[in-house]
Amino acid sequence: MNNSVVVIGGGPAGMMAALMAAQKGKSVILLEKNMQVGKKLAITGGGRCNVTNYCDPSDIIVNTMVNGKFLYKAINTFTPYDLIDFLCSHDVETKIEKDNKVFPQSNRSADVISLFENLLKKHNVKIRYNATVKSILTSNGKVLGVQLNNNESIYTQKVILSTGGMSYPHTGSTGDGFKLAKQIGHRIIKLRPSLVSLELNESWVKTLMGISLEDVIVSYEVEGKKRISLRDSILFTHYGCSGPVILKLSAYIARYLQEGTSPMSVDFLPNMTEHVLLEKLLSRNVKGHSKTIRGFLQSLLPKNFVLGLLKTLQINEDILLSQLSKVDRNIIIQSLKGMIFTIKQMRSINEAIITSGGIDIKEVDPSTMESKLLKGLYFAGEILDVDALTGGFNLQIAFSTGFLAGSST
Ligand SMILES: Cc1cc2nc3c(=O)[nH]c(=O)nc-3n(C[C@H](O)[C@H](O)[C@H](O)COP(=O)(O)OP(=O)(O)OC[C@H]3O[C@@H](n4cnc5c(N)ncnc54)[C@H](O)[C@@H]3O)c2cc1C
Structure with a gap:
C-alpha cells in the first residue's frame, strides 16, 4: 500500500500522472469511469488534437486566464518542447500550424491516446474501466484510499485527482472531482463555461x-x-x-x-x-x-x-x-x-471547451500539486482553477500538471 498510487480519471492529466508515477517504480491503478481512456482527448482539435503550442513556457503562462504563476513549476518541469520530444520519441511526429498550434503529423488524436495506452501497459499501470470513484477516504489529515460506486474500497496513501472539468459531460467529465474535493474540505472557485x-x-x-x-x-x-x-x-x-x-x-x-x-x-x-x-x-x-x-x-x-x-x-x-x-x-x-x-x-457549460474555476489553487502546493489540506492527495489538469485560451494551452497544462503530480508521488 505504501508504494501504491491511485489515479482518478484517465484523461491527458491522469494518464500522464499515472505514467510518471509508474516510471518512478510505483504500483499504479488508474480508475476511469468510461470504458475507454481519453474520451475527451479524442475529440480535441476537431479530432486532430491541438496537443500544445510551440512556444516558451512563459507564453503558456501568459495565455492562462488566471493563476498562471501557479503553473510556473509545472510548465517549466515539462515544457511544450518536452511534450513534443516525448511524442516524437514514441513515434508520434508533430507539425506546427497557424498561431504555433501543434498537432500530430497524422492529424489523429487517436495516435496520442494509443501512445499512452501502450506506455501505461508497458509500465504495468493497471487500468480499471467502468470504475467511478464516489469518495476519497481520509484519516487524520491523510489519504487512506478511495471508494467506488459499487462500494468497493481501494486503500492507498497517494491519490491523484484528475477528473477534469464539467464541459462535454458525455465524455465523462461531469464534475465529480469537484464534489469529491469539496467533501474533504477543498474550496471550489465558481465554475463557469469558458471557450464557449x-x-x-x-x-x-x-x-x-x-x-x-x-x-x-x-x-x-x-x-x-x-x-x-x-x-x-x-x-x-x-x-x-x-x-x-x-x-x-x-x-x-x-x-x-x-x-x-x-x-x-x-x-x-x-x-x-x-x-x-x-x-x-x-x-x-x-x-x-x-x-x-x-x-x-x-x-x-x-x-x-x-x-x-x-x-x-x-x-x-x-x-x-x-x-x-x-x-x-x-x-x-x-x-x-x-x-x-x-x-x-x-x-451552457455542456457546450464549452473548458470549465473556468475549480480547485482553489491557494490550497495546492505548486511545486508538487499536493493538497495543502490533505497529505497524499494531488491534483492535475482541468480540475484546478486554471484555464487558458485556445491554441493547445489547455492540453499542455493537463500534461504538465499531470507530469508534476505523478513525479511528486
Ligand atoms: C470539443 C473540445 C475540444 C478541445 N480541443 C482542445 C485542443 O485542441 N487543445 C487543447 O489544448 N485543449 C482542448 N480542449 C480542452 C481539453 O480537452 C481539456 O482541457 C483536457 O482534456 C483536460 O484534461 P483532464 O485530464 O484534466 O480532464 P479530462 O480530459 O476531462 O479527463 C477526465 C477523466 O476523468 C474521468 N472521470 C471523471 N469523473 C470520474 C470518477 N468519478 N471516477 C473515475 N473517473 C472519472 C472522465 O471520464 C475523464 O476520462 C478541448 C475540449 C473540448 C470539449
Whole structure:
C-alpha cells in the first residue's frame, strides 16, 4: 500500500500522472469511469488534437486566464518542447500550424491516446474501466484510499485527482472531482463555461445565421474599465455568435461577465479607418458614384452579411452611393466600425471547451500539486482553477500538471 498510487480519471492529466508515477517504480491503478481512456482527448482539435503550442513556457503562462504563476513549476518541469520530444520519441511526429498550434503529423488524436495506452501497459499501470470513484477516504489529515460506486474500497496513501472539468459531460467529465474535493474540505472557485459561444439579445442576428467573417475585432469592457480587444474570425448562429474570436472573448467573460448587461462592439472592417470608409462612401468618381450601397459593401464583405445588415438597418440596398443620406451614411459607418451587441449569456457549460474555476489553487502546493489540506492527495489538469485560451494551452497544462503530480508521488 505504501508504494501504491491511485489515479482518478484517465484523461491527458491522469494518464500522464499515472505514467510518471509508474516510471518512478510505483504500483499504479488508474480508475476511469468510461470504458475507454481519453474520451475527451479524442475529440480535441476537431479530432486532430491541438496537443500544445510551440512556444516558451512563459507564453503558456501568459495565455492562462488566471493563476498562471501557479503553473510556473509545472510548465517549466515539462515544457511544450518536452511534450513534443516525448511524442516524437514514441513515434508520434508533430507539425506546427497557424498561431504555433501543434498537432500530430497524422492529424489523429487517436495516435496520442494509443501512445499512452501502450506506455501505461508497458509500465504495468493497471487500468480499471467502468470504475467511478464516489469518495476519497481520509484519516487524520491523510489519504487512506478511495471508494467506488459499487462500494468497493481501494486503500492507498497517494491519490491523484484528475477528473477534469464539467464541459462535454458525455465524455465523462461531469464534475465529480469537484464534489469529491469539496467533501474533504477543498474550496471550489465558481465554475463557469469558458471557450464557449455567446447568446445575444439582438434577435436580428438570426438573419446572419451561418455567416462567417474572417477578420473582425471584438471589444469588451471588463468591469467598466479594462477594454479587451481581440481579432480573429466570427461566426453568426441562430442564437448569437461563435467562432475563434468569440471563444477567446468568452474566456474573459467567464471571469467578469455581469450577465444581461454586457455590451460588446464589433469592428467588421478592421483594416479600414472610419475616415477612409467615409471617403469611400462619399466617392465622387463616376464609377463609385453610380454604385449601389449593396455593390459597394459587397466589395468589402460577404454578400449575405451585406444583405442581412442593410435589411436590419432598413436601408434600401439599391440606393446609389450618391443618393445615400448623411444619416444613413453615419449609421452604416457606426454599424461596420463598432456595432454594439448585448451579451445575453454564455451557452451552457455542456457546450464549452473548458470549465473556468475549480480547485482553489491557494490550497495546492505548486511545486508538487499536493493538497495543502490533505497529505497524499494531488491534483492535475482541468480540475484546478486554471484555464487558458485556445491554441493547445489547455492540453499542455493537463500534461504538465499531470507530469508534476505523478513525479511528486
Ligand atoms: C470539443 C473540445 C475540444 C478541445 N480541443 C482542445 C485542443 O485542441 N487543445 C487543447 O489544448 N485543449 C482542448 N480542449 C480542452 C481539453 O480537452 C481539456 O482541457 C483536457 O482534456 C483536460 O484534461 P483532464 O485530464 O484534466 O480532464 P479530462 O480530459 O476531462 O479527463 C477526465 C477523466 O476523468 C474521468 N472521470 C471523471 N469523473 C470520474 C470518477 N468519478 N471516477 C473515475 N473517473 C472519472 C472522465 O471520464 C475523464 O476520462 C478541448 C475540449 C473540448 C470539449
